Amino acid sequence: MxxxxxxxxxxxxxxxxxxxxxxxxxxxxxxxxxxxxxEKIRILVYPSDFVGLVIQKGTELVPKFNLMCNFINKSTKVGAVHRMEATVTTPDNANYRFAWNLFYQYLPGGEIMTKQADPYPLAVSSRASALVGIQFEGVQTSEKFPWSEGRYKIEIFGWTNRKHRRQKINIKSTFHIRISSDKADQLWRWFTADDKEWENLKDPHNAIAIRVPVEEWSDV
Structure with missing residues (x-):
């Protein structure tokens, strides 16, 4: 020196x-x-403040939920989200796997949602964000999916700049929802709705999303 x-x-x-x-x-x-x-691409995903539990006429045995996801790119290069999936853990610790099924958007008025596109790789510009409505769909069950009263854990995860599902996931967020007795009653009502009730709903897709608030979340 x-x-x-x-x-x-x-x-x-x-x-x-x-x-x-x-x-x-x-x-x-x-x-x-x-x-x-x-520099590695670093994209974070943040859920909105509610989940829409979807009931659709004719596909009641297929569990679905809608979630607005805010993707934020922390790096200086463009990143691509190639796939998103989710795991739902029920109050009795049963696990259900979901995969993204479609992108949706709200029609004018902000009440009715409609399909925007089938899933495709989402490009997120450097130091930018992208707010996307994603519907996650599970596997058809032998009985109606038990959106019963209680607390649920939901993990959403995906692959950024990795095209193959067998590669390690590098984007993740975990949060909880609690289905109240009132929300559980609403879900059951639409599980068992007749043709007249669906007709009166006047939804173009014969579907309804029951909103359940997100309690807490973490990106680790």
Whole structure:
């Protein structure tokens, strides 16, 4: 360290200036290389403040839920979310697997949801966010899916810049919902609704989403 100090003291002013700027340019080059080529894509997903538990005429045996997901890209490169899935743990600790089924949007008025598109890789620009309505669909059950009263754990997870499902997931969020007795009654009503009730609903897809608030969430 002392030798370096003596060497630096002996340099002329213009030599010191040249050395300073050369060192700065080198460090900037290293930083640019890291940002452009080595930095990992880091996308986070945040759920909205409610989940829509979907009942649809003719497919009551297929469990579904709607969720507005806010994807935030923390990195300086564009990232692509190739697939999203979910696991729902019921109050009695049964686990159900879901996969994204479609993208939805709200019609004018903000009450009726409609299909926007089939799932496709979502591009999220650098340092930007994308708010997307996703419907998750489970596997058809032998009996109606038990959206009964109680507390549920929901984990949503996916693959960013990874096209194959067998690769390690690198985006995840966990949250809980609690179905009250009132919400459970609403769900049961539509599980057992007749043709007249569906007709009176006047929904273009013969479907209804019962809103249940999100209690808490974590992105780990």
């Amino acid at each position: 002392e030798i370096f100090t003596q060497f630096f003291d002996q340099l002329r002013l213009h030599e010191k200036t040249t050395l300073f700027f050369s060192t700065g340019a080198f460090l900037i080059s290293i930083y640019t290389l890291y940002k452009n080529h080595l």
